C-alpha cells in the first residue's frame with residue numbers, strides 16, 4: 406500500500422467520512438515514514454475497561470515476520486481517534502502516540518474521560534493510512550447497579566494444531582463486555598516436524614525454531630496476530646489479558662524452567678518473553694515489565710455486579726514437584742509450605758475478596774479442583790496445576806470460606822472443559838463445595854488425554870466434577886445479580902475453515918449456593 410495519496414481501500418476501511426479526512430490531514434506534519442505496505446498487519450485491540458476509558462493498542466509492522474516488523478529504527482508518531490459512532494462523525498478523544506523502536510513500535514494509549522458503560526469505536530492513522538476499526542465498551546460506574554455482564558473466556562491457541570475458528574465465533578457473540586484471556590496466547594516451540602505431525606493434525610507451521618530472544622518472541626506474536634479470526638475478536642471487544650506458561654516456556658515456575666537451565670539464565674529468557682508479552686497485549690502501564698517482571702495481577706470492577714481478580718499463577722510459585730523423579734528443575738518433596746501465588750499476591754487477593762460485589766470471579770488458571778486420576782489413559786500427577794501446590798490450595802479454600810462471597814473460579818490450561826465444584830475439605834472430594842469452577846477448554850491446542858474428542862470418563866469417578874469434555878471452544882458467561890450462566894461453546898472442527906459453533910451444555914450458579922448446576 407502507498408502512503409499519500411491515501412488509497413480507496415484506506416478510506417473504505419476507516420469509514421470514508423469527513424472526520425477521517427481531518428485525521429489523515431494531521432499525519433503528514435508528523436514526519437512518519439512512507440509506508441509501501443500496510444503498517445497495521447497485526448490489527449488493533451482494546452483492553453482493561455474502566456468506567457472512564459480503556460487501553461487501545463496497535464503495533465506498526467509492515468513486514469510482520471521480519472526483524473523489527475520491517476520498521477526503521479526510529480520513533481514514529483501515530484494518530485488515534487475514539488468516537489461515539491462507527492462512522493467517526495462524533496469523535497470525542499483524539500491524540501498522537503509515539504510508536505517506539507524499543508517497544509517494537511507498539512502503541513498503548515490509555516484513553517480516559519469517557520462515559521461509563523458506553524460503547525465507543527477507535528482507530529489509528531499513520532502516513533495517511535488508517536487501521537481497522539475496533540469497538541469497546543467502558544465499564545459501568547463504580548457502585549452502579551447492573552443487570553447484565555457478558556464475557557467470553559478463552560485461551561490456549563496453538564497455531565499449528567488448529568484454526569482460530571473459536572476466535573471468529575467470539576467476534577460474532579452479541580454484546581460482549583469483555584474477553585478474559587487466560588494465557589497460552591502463543592506457543593514457544595519450534596515448527597513441528599514429522600513426529601508431531603504423526604501425533605495429531607497440523608494445519609500450519611510455526612515460523613522458526615524454538616524461541617529465546619526478544620526478536621524471536623516478537624516474530625512469534627506477529628505470526629499469531631496476523632490470524633484474521635484473532636484480529637476480528639480483538640476488534641470486537643476489550644480483552645483482559647494475562648499469561649500462562651507458553652508465553653515463556655512449558656511449565657515454568659518462578660525463576661525456573663522445567664529443564665535444568667540455571668535460574669539466572671532462564672530469567673534472561675523470561676525477561677525477553679515478558680517484554681514481548683507487554684508489547685503485544687492491550688494492557689495498561691501498570692503492567693509494564695519493569696526489570697523484566699510485569700505486575701499483572703489486578704482487579705477490574707463492573708458496577709456492583711462483578712469484581713474480576715486477574716491472577717499471576719506463574720511468576721511467584723514454588724519450585725515444581727517432579728512428575729518423574731529427577732526430571733529437571735523440580736523436587737520430590739518440599740520442606741516448607743508451597744505457594745502458587747506468592748505471599749504478596751495471596752494477601753492482595755484476600756484483601757480484595759469482598760461481598761460489596763454480587764460476584765467475585767477468580768481468574769486462577771490451571772485446574773484448582775483436585776481429582777482422582779486413576780481412570781486416565783495417559784498417567785500424570787497434574788503437578789503443574791493446583792494439585793502440585795496443596796498447601797496453597799488449602800489456604801485459598803480457607804480464604805474463600807472466610808472472606809469470599811459468591812466466588813466463581815475460571816481459567817484454563819488443560820485443553821479440556823472441567824466443570825465442577827471445589828471441595829471444602831482436603832482429601833474429601835465429597836465435602837461441600839466452596840466455589841464452582843469453570844475451567845475452559847482451548848481455542849486450538851490439543852489435550853493429552855489420549856482419547857477421541859468428546860466426553861472424558863474420568864468425570865464418572867469424581868463426585869465433585871460434573872463434566873470433563875475434550876473439544877475446542879470457549880466459555881461464555883452471562884452474569885446477572887441472581888444468576889451466573891455459563892455456556893460451553895464448542896466448534897465442530899478446527900482443521901478446515903468454517904467450523905460451526907454450538908452450545909454443548911449450560912450451567913447456572915445462584916447466589917449463596919456455590920454449585921455449578923447443569924440446566
Ligand SMILES: [Fe+2]
Nearest residue numbers: 561589818850
Ligand atoms: Fe495451553
